[in-house]
Amino acid sequence: MPFAHSPSAVPVVVDDAKCIAEKGCRVCIDVCPLDVLRLSDETGKAYMAYDECWYCMPCEADCPTGAVKVNIPYLLK
Amino acid sequence: MTSPSFDTIVDGLSEVDCDVLVIGGGTAGPMAALKAKQKNPKAKVILLEKANVKRSGAISMGMDGLNNAVIPGYATPEQYVKEITIANDGIVDQKAVLKYAQNCYSIIEELDSFGIRFQKNENGDFDVKKVHHIGTYVLPMPNGETVKKALYRQLRRAQMLISNRYMATRLLTGKSGRIAGAIAVNTRTAEFLVIKAKAVILCMGAAGRLGLPTSGYMFGTYENAANSGDGYAMAYHAGAKLANLECFQINPLIKDYNGPACAYVAGPFGAYTANNEGKRFIECDYWSGQMMLEFFNELQSGKGPVFLKLNHLHSDTVGEIETILHTVERPTRGLFHENRKTDYRKDMVEMHISEIGFCSGHSASGVFVDDFARTTIPGLYAAGDMASVPHNYMLGAFTNGAVAGEDAAEFALNHDFEAFDAADVKLEQARVLAPTKREDGIPPNQIEYKTRRLVNDYFQPPKVTRKFELGQARLAEVREDMENNMVVTNAHELMRALEATSILDCADMAAHASLYRAESRWGLYHLRTDHPDKDNENWFCHTLLSKQDGKMTSEKKAVDPYVVPVAEEEKDLYDKQRIRASA
Numbered sequence: 209m210p211f212a213h214s215p216s217a218v219p220v221v222v223d224d225a226k227c228i229a230e231k232g233c234r235v236c237i238d239v240c241p242l243d244v245l246r247l248s249d250e251t252g253k254a255y256m257a258y259d260e261c262w263y264c265m266p267c268e269a270d271c272p273t274g275a276v277k278v279n280i281p282y283l284l285k
Numbered sequence: 286m287t288s289p290s291f292d293t294i295v296d297g298l299s300e301v302d303c304d305v306l307v308i309g310g311g312t313a314g315p316m317a318a319l320k321a322k323q324k325n326p327k328a329k330v331i332l333l334e335k336a337n338v339k340r341s342g343a344i345s346m347g348m349d350g351l352n353n354a355v356i357p358g359y360a361t362p363e364q365y366v367k368e369i370t371i372a373n374d375g376i377v378d379q380k381a382v383l384k385y386a387q388n389c390y391s392i393i394e395e396l397d398s399f400g401i402r403f404q405k406n407e408n409g410d411f412d413v414k415k416v417h418h419i420g421t422y423v424l425p426m427p428n429g430e431t432v433k434k435a436l437y438r439q440l441r442r443a444q445m446l447i448s449n450r451y452m453a454t455r456l457l458t459g460k461s462g463r464i465a466g467a468i469a470v471n472t473r474t475a476e477f478l479v480i481k482a483k484a485v486i487l488c489m490g491a492a493g494r495l496g497l498p499t500s501g502y503m504f505g506t507y508e509n510a511a512n513s514g515d516g517y518a519m520a521y522h523a524g525a526k527l528a529n530l531e532c533f534q535i536n537p538l539i540k541d542y543n544g545p546a547c548a549y550v551a552g553p554f555g556a557y558t559a560n561n562e563g564k565r566f567i568e569c570d571y572w573s574g575q576m577m578l579e580f581f582n583e584l585q586s587g588k589g590p591v592f593l594k595l596n597h598l599h600s601d602t603v604g605e606i607e608t609i610l611h612t613v614e615r616p617t618r619g620l621f622h623e624n625r626k627t628d629y630r631k632d633m634v635e636m637h638i639s640e641i642g643f644c645s646g647h648s649a650s651g652v653f654v655d656d657f658a659r660t661t662i663p664g665l666y667a668a669g670d671m672a673s674v675p676h677n678y679m680l681g682a683f684t685n686g687a688v689a690g691e692d693a694a695e696f697a698l699n700h701d702f703e704a705f706d707a708a709d710v711k712l713e714q715a716r717v718l719a720p721t722k723r724e725d726g727i728p729p730n731q732i733e734y735k736t737r738r739l740v741n742d743y744f745q746p747p748k749v750t751r752k753f754e755l756g757q758a759r760l761a762e763v764r765e766d767m768e769n770n771m772v773v774t775n776a777h778e779l780m781r782a783l784e785a786t787s788i789l790d791c792a793d794m795a796a797h798a799s800l801y802r803a804e805s806r807w808g809l810y811h812l813r814t815d816h817p818d819k820d821n822e823n824w825f826c827h828t829l830l831s832k833q834d835g836k837m838t839s840e841k842k843a844v845d846p847y848v849v850p851v852a853e854e855e856k857d858l859y860d861k862q863r864i865r866a867s868a
């Protein structure tokens with residue numbers, strides 16, 4: 209069966225201007241219990257790659273520059 | 286979309302060995318590993334975790350308090366054993382509960398020495414609160430957000446060997462039936478790790494992704510969504526026995542947010558669970574099957590929704606509660622209320638009934654263990670939410686994790702490695718990698734969604750026999766698809782695919798166990814419309830589910846004679862939850 213990709217708005221947003229991934233930071237990617245954050249090929253910054261979030265917040269709490277914001281996922285907002 | 290260095294499937298297998306392998310680094314796991322190491326500093330102990338031990342498990346961000354602390358001066362171990370016996374409709378192995386109750390105070394002292402503070406009153410005594418129906422056991426943690434960090438510091442200090450981002454998939458056993466180790470898969474590369482171990486401790490948490498939250502998010506569960514029931518499935522496939530799986534976990538939660546409303550926190554300040562008239566309808570907010578049944582009845586009666594009511598409290602009191610509820614356990618809760626402009630001072634908080642799961646931390650469904658945390662497989666232990674000691678919560682995970690760690694270290698001293706059949710590893714590699722070999726098929730998120738939607742449709746109590754049979758038939762079709770058609774494109778999806786297999790195994794176990802117990806018990810947790818009454822004559826027993834000759838089987842196990850007697854007139858205290866009709 210062929211696949212379709214339907215868009216979904218993800219709850220976790222990274223402020224590229226604040227993210228210091230280029231200096232080697234991987235903290236949010238490291239701590240996420242659901243392992244849904246990745247480094248973007250395009251920007252070199254962290255971003256939410258999989259919409260599988262527990263809205264628990266370690267990514268936001270542990271980011272050294274305050275670049276991560278966890279929002280309430282849209283469907284349950 | 287994802288960067289090529291991440292999630293690309295790599296072919297590989299390495300092998301390590303250790304004395305004690307602890308699987309799951311949430312709450313029970315770190316304590317088990319620390320205690321094994323303390324018991325025998327020469328032992329090689331490995332702590333294996335699917336996520337990252339720094340922030341994994343139910344306590345990822347912190348905890349509001351201890352829900353079941355037995356503190357001298359407030360309660361005795363015997364009183365606690367009695368309370369849990371009654372709350373669990375008499376079906377308990379009291380020896381294991383008593384051991385927990387006797388040991389937990391020293392664990393509190395130890396946690397205190399780790400830097401986790403517990404609330405004290407002006408006299409310097411622990412400030413324990415009454416939430417349970419009979420006794421007083423809830424102890425707030427003013428710096429509850431530090432619990433995971435404090436644990437992690439101890440692991441670092443002990444130079445613990447930690448393997449993060451490895452998901453255990455199967456246990457290895459030898460010819461004699463003894464434990465031999467485990468197989469794990471890297472969640473970002475799909476490389477295999479075979480760990481030979483003399484003793485193994487399972488601390489993989491609840492089966493939290495069994496039912497489907499109504500919000501539309503598969504990961505919007507009450508439990509940490511990494512807890513997909515892998516521990517239950519692994520124990521089952523290794524031949525261990527699982528106890529009372531029909532005693533589901535169902536929780537009263539904040540609607541949509543699906544996190545605890547935390548009557549345990551707010552209750553002692555004067556908040557309570559109310560119906561749409563703002564009236565109390567249950568005597569006690571402690572989570573039991575009987576309480577959930579009254580909650581369900583209220584919803585059915587037209588007096589729903591059910592709410593957490595705080596708007597009668599003083600503004601300062603509400604402020605104090607807000608500080609706890611919006612910062613510690615599930616800190617996005619504040620944001621959730623803010624979005625909806627819910628102000629506890631004016632509005633009640635809408636609640637609902639959660640999806641089903643397995644969990645002994647809150648209920649009583651877990652891998653069977655005795656008072657030494659030993660499963661029915663020699664050398665295999667279990668602790669925390671996935672082990673059968675009922676209503677065990679966080680302190681139970683710590684305390685029984687400690688028991689397991691010590692006993693496992695001892696076991697490892699007295700036993701050599703058990704040999705296993707190399708063919709078992711080959712078989713598991715083939716099973717795990719099958720979805721990576723296909724070009725086409727069904728992705729794991731659809732297999733999982735369908736399984737969990739069927740669980741909601743057919744297995745959510747009240748349990749109807751005919752519905753269960755239909756659900757089983759549909760799940761068998763999903764299994765066919767899963768085994769022959771599931772396809773993944775990267776290592777992350779492979780982790781989800783493996784989780785889907787655990788979830789389907791748990792769904793099958795939930796159905797099998799529920800159909801076996803031909804009575805109703807534990808309030809809503811096992812309410813069977815075809816067998817509406819409690820039948821003590823035939824069913825005052827545990828049920829044990831296991832794999833026998835490749836087939837799912839259930840059997841009865843007698844309840845061991847009580848060590849703490851319960852008087853006849855006390856036995857049904859938890860059945861009297863409903864506030865008597867007000868005049």
Ligand SMILES: Cc1cc2nc3c(=O)[nH]c(=O)nc-3n(C[C@H](O)[C@H](O)[C@H](O)COP(=O)(O)OP(=O)(O)OC[C@H]3O[C@@H](n4cnc5c(N)ncnc54)[C@H](O)[C@@H]3O)c2cc1C
Binds near residue numbers: 312511647
């Ligand atoms: C939202 C919430 C609030 C709670 N509030 C309280 C409270 O206030 N007071 C209280 O006493 N109790 C509370 N509890 C209960 C308490 O947190 C749990 O009983 C306890 O933490 C369970 O510990 P555990 O070690 O069994 O599971 P967890 O701490 O969840 O750890 C399980 C670990 O296993 C890992 N894992 C899962 N599968 C695999 C695999 N295949 N391979 C490797 N690793 C794996 C997971 O990533 C996780 O880290 C709460 C629970 C929740 C969910």
Ligand code: SF4
Binds near residue numbers: 271275
């Ligand atoms: S933790 Fe913060 S700075 Fe570091 S990679 Fe993530 S977003 Fe960037």
Ligand code: SF4
Binds near residue numbers: 240264266278
């Ligand atoms: S909120 Fe939790 S699950 Fe979601 S991205 Fe952050 S750490 Fe991961």
